[in-house]
Amino acid sequence: MITTPAVRAILDKYEATSPAVKANLARILMHGHLGGTGKLVILPVDQGFEHGPARSFAINPPAYDPHYHYQIAIDAGLSAYAAPLGMLEAGADTFAGQIPTILKCNSSNSWATSVDQGVTASVSDALRLGSAAIGFTIYPGGENIFEQIEEIRELSEEAKSVGIATVIWSYPRGGDLSKEGELALDVGAYAAHIAALLGAHIIKVKLPTAHIEQKDAQKAYEGTDWSKQSDRVRHVVQSSFAGRRIVVFSGGASKGSDAIYQDARDIRDGGGNGSIIGRNTFQRPRDEALEMLAKLVSIYKGED
Numbered sequence: 001m002i003t004t005p006a007v008r009a010i011l012d013k014y015e016a017t018s019p020a021v022k023a024n025l026a027r028i029l030m031h032g033h034l035g036g037t038g039k040l041v042i043l044p045v046d047q048g049f050e051h052g053p054a055r056s057f058a059i060n061p062p063a064y065d066p067h068y069h070y071q072i073a074i075d076a077g078l079s080a081y082a083a084p085l086g087m088l089e090a091g092a093d094t095f096a097g098q099i100p101t102i103l104k105c106n107s108s109n110s111w112a113t114s115v116d117q118g119v120t121a122s123v124s125d126a127l128r129l130g131s132a133a134i135g136f137t138i139y140p141g142g143e144n145i146f147e148q149i150e151e152i153r154e155l156s157e158e159a160k161s162v163g164i165a166t167v168i169w170s171y172p173r174g175g176d177l178s179k180e181g182e183l184a185l186d187v188g189a190y191a192a193h194i195a196a197l198l199g200a201h202i203i204k205v206k207l208p209t210a211h212i213e214q215k216d217a218q219k220a221y222e223g224t225d226w227s228k229q230s231d232r233v234r235h236v237v238q239s240s241f242a243g244r245r246i247v248v249f250s251g252g253a254s255k256g257s258d259a260i261y262q263d264a265r266d267i268r269d270g271g272g273n274g275s276i277i278g279r280n281t282f283q284r285p286r287d288e289a290l291e292m293l294a295k296l297v298s299i300y301k302g303e304d
Contacts (some may be wrong), residue, residue, distance in 0.1 A: 001026060004036035004151075013244040014201065020163025024132040025201055025246075027100045028165075032297075033077035039300040040079040040248055040274035041293065042102070044135075045069045047278060049084055049120075056279070063282045066090035072282065074099050076293035082135050082167070082276070085121040092129050094236040100132040102167055105155055106148075107137075115142030116175035119151055123158040133165035134200065138155035140191050142174035149198065156199050168200035169250075181213030182206075185232050186221060189239035190214075192247060202246045204276055207263060208232045229263070232268025242272060251277030257292060274300055 003011070011022050030036055045066075047056040057063040066083070070091040073081040079203045082102035083179045103126040106117040117137050124217070126134050134155060137223040138148045156166040170191040172182050172247050181187055188208035195203040226232055240247045249267050251260065260280055267275060275296060281289040 006038040029115040042276040043073040044082040103131040104135040106119045116217040135167040137169035165201040167202040168195040170195040184211040184213035186217040229266040230270040
């Protein structure tokens with residue numbers, strides 16, 4: 001695999017990272033229609049765990065089949081496909097080598113009363129499945145955050161020792177955070193920084209609003225107009241070691257196509273590395289999903 005200058009520039013920022021891990025990062029960065037550009041579009045399908053099968057897939061019944069998601073990611077020329085253990089196992093042989101996979105190693109469910117996730121897969125599973133990376137969600141602010149930090153420290157250390165990259169979903173929730181504060185600019189930047197400090201190679205966060213949640217942080221944000229989403233993206237990227245880490249932004253709840261495309265333009269213009277978008281694609285009919293993903297690729301290529 002020949003890498004591009006854009007990809008080599010990204011990989012050069014990962015000091016103390018082994019050649020094996022860099023090779024797996026390169027697998028993701030060089031794959032699909034955005035291969036070599038430094039931009040990514042990743043399909044995540046862990047919503048069955050988080051929301052249940054009917055809430056996730058009844059609107060588009062073919063999506064109950066794990067093969068459907070593999071095939072969408074491949075046909076759309078995406079950078080990677082992320083899913084829990086059972087979803088990846090269900091298509092591991094059929095789709096072996098056709099798209100880099102990210103094994104989501106912890107999950108929750110809609111009945112849980114605590115802000116936490118259980119560990120559901122191992123680094124050994126990732127190796128067995130040929131995954132390029134493991135994925136792990138943390139909830140900064142949650143009552144169990146320090147246990148989650150210890151869990152990802154152990155998993156990430158093991159993954160790095162065998163050449164597998166680490167992706168951290170960093171979603172502030174719980175504690176003293178208000179519902180509005182979960183998406184606040186200062187909180188989102190803080191969450192991205194925590195993921196970087198934990199050694200994430202790829203950081204996944206939500207797009208932030210202009211709200212500033214923490215009273216102690218408000219002074220630091222005074223005097224700047226945060227009304228433009230691209231500027232808020234730029235600040236999150238800045239908080240991720242001044243752009244030394246790959247940062248992708250989640251698609252969030254279902255929304256209209258125009259809003260999705262504008263989010264992608266703002267991520268691109270703010271220096272983000274791309275989108276990790278699930279429900280907004282697989283809950284649409286296949287043809288519409290492929291059309292949307294093609295448009296996102298075009299936006300990240302700067303063609304739209």
